[in-house]
Amino acid sequence: MKVIIIGSGIAGLASAVRLACAGYQVTVFEANAYPGGKLSEIYSDGFRFDAGPSLFTLPQQVDELFTLAGKVPNEHFSYIQLNNACNYFFEDGTRFSAYHERRKMAEELSIKLGVKDTKPFFKHLDNAKFRYQITAPIFIEKSLHRLKNHFSIETLTGILNMGKLNLFESMNQENEKIFTNKYLRIYFNRFATYNGSNPYQTSALLNMIPHLEHNIGSYFPIKGMQSITQSIFDLAKELGVEFHFNGKVEEILIKNKIAYGVKVNGNEFLSDVVVSNMDIYPTYKKLLPTVKAPNRILKQEKSSSALIFYWGINKVFGELDLHNILFTQNYKEEFDSIFTKKSIYQDPTIYINITSKLKPDDAPKDCENWFVMINVPNNQGQDWDVLIKESKNNILTKLQRIFKVDISKLILTEQILDPRSIEIKTSSYAGALYGNASNNRYAAFLRHKNFSSTISGLYFCGGSVHPGGGIPLCLNSAKIVSKLISDDYR
Numbered sequence: 001m002k003v004i005i006i007g008s009g010i011a012g013l014a015s016a017v018r019l020a021c022a023g024y025q026v027t028v029f030e031a032n033a034y035p036g037g038k039l040s041e042i043y044s045d046g047f048r049f050d051a052g053p054s055l056f057t058l059p060q061q062v063d064e065l066f067t068l069a070g071k072v073p074n075e076h077f078s079y080i081q082l083n084n085a086c087n088y089f090f091e092d093g094t095r096f097s098a099y100h101e102r103r104k105m106a107e108e109l110s111i112k113l114g115v116k117d118t119k120p121f122f123k124h125l126d127n128a129k130f131r132y133q134i135t136a137p138i139f140i141e142k143s144l145h146r147l148k149n150h151f152s153i154e155t156l157t158g159i160l161n162m163g164k165l166n167l168f169e170s171m172n173q174e175n176e177k178i179f180t181n182k183y184l185r186i187y188f189n190r191f192a193t194y195n196g197s198n199p200y201q202t203s204a205l206l207n208m209i210p211h212l213e214h215n216i217g218s219y220f221p222i223k224g225m226q227s228i229t230q231s232i233f234d235l236a237k238e239l240g241v242e243f244h245f246n247g248k249v250e251e252i253l254i255k256n257k258i259a260y261g262v263k264v265n266g267n268e269f270l271s272d273v274v275v276s277n278m279d280i281y282p283t284y285k286k287l288l289p290t291v292k293a294p295n296r297i298l299k300q301e302k303s304s305s306a307l308i309f310y311w312g313i314n315k316v317f318g319e320l321d322l323h324n325i326l327f328t329q330n331y332k333e334e335f336d337s338i339f340t341k342k343s344i345y346q347d348p349t350i351y352i353n354i355t356s357k358l359k360p361d362d363a364p365k366d367c368e369n370w371f372v373m374i375n376v377p378n379n380q381g382q383d384w385d386v387l388i389k390e391s392k393n394n395i396l397t398k399l400q401r402i403f404k405v406d407i408s409k410l411i412l413t414e415q416i417l418d419p420r421s422i423e424i425k426t427s428s429y430a431g432a433l434y435g436n437a438s439n440n441r442y443a444a445f446l447r448h449k450n451f452s453s454t455i456s457g458l459y460f461c462g463g464s465v466h467p468g469g470g471i472p473l474c475l476n477s478a479k480i481v482s483k484l485i486s487d488d489y490r
Contacts, residue, residue: 001489002271004029004262006249006287009037009426010471011461012277013232014478017065019275020239022486027271028241029264031248036229037277037426038433039471045413047312047369048362050225053471054353054371055194055323057212059219061475062228069235077231078222080358085218086323089402094183097321100217113183120178124188124207129215131165131208140467143450143480166204167441172332174204186331190349193375195469196303196432198335201439212472220322220358228471252276252287252458259458262287273457273485280448280464281429291455297448301439302432303469304338305378305419307391311370312363312413317403320368322357326350326402338377339439344387346394348374367412378430379419388418434469450480459485 038052063073096112192199261270353371356363419431463469
């Protein structure tokens with residue numbers, strides 16, 4: 001059987017590998033000249049930058065693809081575990097590091113943040129683990145939309161423990177009840193940004209996210225984040241997957257409510273199954289013009305976007321690590337600005353990723369490659385040229401306050417990515433990084449399913465559909481889709 005996949009984002013690549021291993025003849029059409037979608041790279045004046053996702057958790061999901069193909073994973077893709085997940089900086093001079101090892105983390109909380117009793121911190125992480133283990137088999141690793149998946153021990157266990165998941169409080173409400181320490185409240189609230197949501201609105205259920213980083217661990221691919229893309233892409237080609245780059249799909253071909261191929265540059269390519277790794281909004285609006293769109297889902301609030309400056313810095317900063325966060329002085333105001341005012345806060349929280357800390361060839365000698373990102377609203381027609389100029393000034397001013405150095409004089413090269421260019425390069429509607437936001441308490445149930453209920457042979461994977469955005473969830477969507485196809489056509 002022939003499968004056509006639209007898009008070579010991480011979910012499209014993983015779907016291609018899984019389906020090829022299952023014996024399907026797989027062809028991938030990609031509008032760009034390169035694979036990976038957001039998970040790509042940029043070169044500028046001797047500096048290399050990972051262009052998109054920079055946090056790597058659950059590496060076993062990538063390993064699993066190589067194991068499935070009969071390969072030894074570490075012969076094709078290598079990574080290391082980080083001792084320190086991230087360095088955190090506050091305006092009042094407070095700093096701390098998030099260590100993986102619990103004893104060291106307890107010392108850090110006590111010495112740096114003045115936490116007298118660290119038990120609530122680790123109890124919160126244990127509760128995050130419990131929530132993840134209860135919900136993952138139901139909401140993350142399976143399709144929510146196939147009735148047979150509801151009749152299982154995992155589902156029964158989830159129902160019996162529903163009260164412990166705290167669906168109806170917000171993330172911030174729960175964190176305020178648990179922590180009197182203001183730094184810890186801010187610290188745990190920041191995990192809402194991992195799926196582009198607002199901690200003052202999103203469900204406390206998402207307080208399970210720190211489990212991945214703290215309890216399981218965060219990692220770094222030895223050859224950089226883009227090597228995730230490259231290794232899976234190379235594996236797919238080795239398995240016989242055919243790729244067509246600069247192959248922008250114009251339409252999914254439908255006849256008698258059956259998907260039978262795609263149209264590219266006016267030519268028809270036929271298949272038995274079509275999988276769209278494209279954002280669900282343009283999939284319906286552009287590729288399925290004759291199909292009734294699920295407007296209730298498509299009109300839901302979208303996640304935040306990002307403004308990223310890729311700076312080559314002519315200095316090495318010893319106080320910075322691979323991952324670094326410089327917090328705003330008013331977190332709630334920042335999220336109100338992003339989600340209510342649809343603008344960029346004048347004192348944004350700044351994330352700095354520096355891969356040259358672990359991969360020295362990403363920057364020239366005595367230099368660093370700074371990936372400087374702030375959370376911003378998705379594109380609603382704002383004057384981005386003005387906002388970008390203002391934001392750059394605000395970022396540089398904040399960096400100078402904290403590090404006592406004029407960073408503007410150290411910038412050797414600059415590239416910029418904003419919501420407009422994110423949408424153009426990745427077809428992410430409005431530049432939203434994670435599709436729909438999770439600010440609604442029922443967001444987990446409201447994402448588009450991984451298959452069409454009205455069109456036979458049509459499936460969906462990627463960050464805009466179930467189970468959500470981010471590398472781990474996208475890889476899970478590929479796993480779900482490949483199983484659905486195998487079940488439907490066995």
